[in-house]
Amino acid sequence: MRIGLLGTGPWARMAHAPALDGHPDVEFTGVWGRRPEAARELAALHGVRAYGDVDALYADVDAVAVALPPGVQAESAVRAARAGCHLLLDKPLAPTVAQGRAVVEAAAEARVASVVFFTTRFQPGPQEWITEQARVGGWFTGRAQWLGAVFTAGDSPFAASAWRREKGALWDVGPHALSVLLPVLGDPRRVTAAAYGPGDTVHLVLDHASGASSSLTLSLTAPPAAAGAAVELRGESGVTHLPEATDGPVPALTRALDALLTAAATGTAHPCDAAFALRVTETLATAEALLRDGTPRPGAGA
Template sequence: MRIGLLGTGPWAQMVHAPVLATHEALEFTGVWGRRPEAAGELADRHGTRAYAEVDDLLADVDAVAVALPPNVQAELAVRAASAGCHLLLDKPVATTPDGARAVVRAAEKAQVASVVFFTTRYLSETADWIAAQTAAGGWFTAHAQWLGSVFAEENGSPFATPWRREKGAVWDVGPHALSVLLPVLGDVRRVAAAARGARDTVHLVLDHTGGASSTVTLSLTAPPSASGAAVALHGETGTARLPEPTGSAADALTRAADELLAAARDGRAHPCDAAFGLRVTEILADAEALLGSGAGAAD
């Protein structure tokens, strides 16, 4: 499959480009970026071509991997799908439900496959754990926490990007938490409460369609010594905790690319496709609205 990369930022440089260049079933056709000089440098590093115009790249590939801010991603994903390209998207798909909905409509109209890169869903230990807990059932409550230190590191993190500073933990690490909770506990019927804590920390209470509830704690300003992700489920069989994965982000993206290839070949919707990405976006938008209202709880 000929694949192009949209984006030249830290994630594109550290993960996307190396994976696309070494994947045995992919032909890394080229790179487009909003900074032509960065696209040229990244392309040279991996023996591929830099494209000055995004539509020229879309015309030369079967699929695109996107490593761009979500508001930019949504618009370009629509253009890519309309050009007949399968989509390997980053999370969140967009920062508005309308933006994510446009991606879903474009993918459905063009009948292209889509996979959203929620890292935890593609690492072997955590993916197997999620599948096992979903099959087990009987969970009545859960707590998930994703504590990042992007804006707490002394020397600055390469991921301290403008969109993360603007949108905060809800939109950056919130998708990771939801990608674990939704398959196990069911869809979110409503965001029952949302409150702000210290620094940029946010606390959410979610009411799931299967009758379970969950709480979520999110931050991008945690001290490095306190950062990390954890999920605990409580139910009929006791407590189950999300295992610590041993794989890397590159391992996860390789598996996501494998699953995009399979979805494109078989024509089957992937569990983490653009439609799932839309649902995550809708839930996060509800949480953001609740935080912005200052109400702290839904009516």
């Protein structure tokens, strides 16, 4: 599979480009970025072509990996799908439900595969745990804490990200928490949200289709010593906790590439495809609207 990279920021440099360059079953073809000089620099590091015209890149590849802000990603993904490119996307899929739905529809119409990189879902231990808890069932409640120190650590390469500054933890780490809870407890029927705590800290309570409830605490403003992720489930089988992820982003992205290759070859949708990512986006948008105007709203699955 010939694959191109869209994006030249820190995530593209530290995760996407090394994963594409090191994968034995893909041909890393080239890089396009909104800053041509950054695209040339990143392409030179990996010995590939820098593209000034994104449509020329689409014409030369079978797939694209996207490391762009959510709004730009959504527009680019629609365009790439219409050009016949399979899609390796990042979370969140899009900043609005309408943009996310456009990606799903474009991929379906073009019959291209999509995989969205929810990092935890491509870590072996956590993914096995998620699969097992979905099989066991009988859960009464779940609790997730996804706490980052992007805005407090002082050395995060993502602290200057304009979209993270605007959207905060809800849209940055919220997708990670939801990618763990939804496969186990089902889509939300109702959502409540409140912004209590320092900075961008938010709290969500979800009523899931299974009848279970869950609570989420999300922040990018945690003290560095308090940063980390934890998920707990309680139900008929007792209490269980999400195992810690042990691999870095490059091995996880390599597995996401494997998943895209399989989905493209078989025509079978991956569990973390754009349609699943749209359901996550619907929940985030519901919570965002509630935080904005304080009016209770039904969840994405209602």
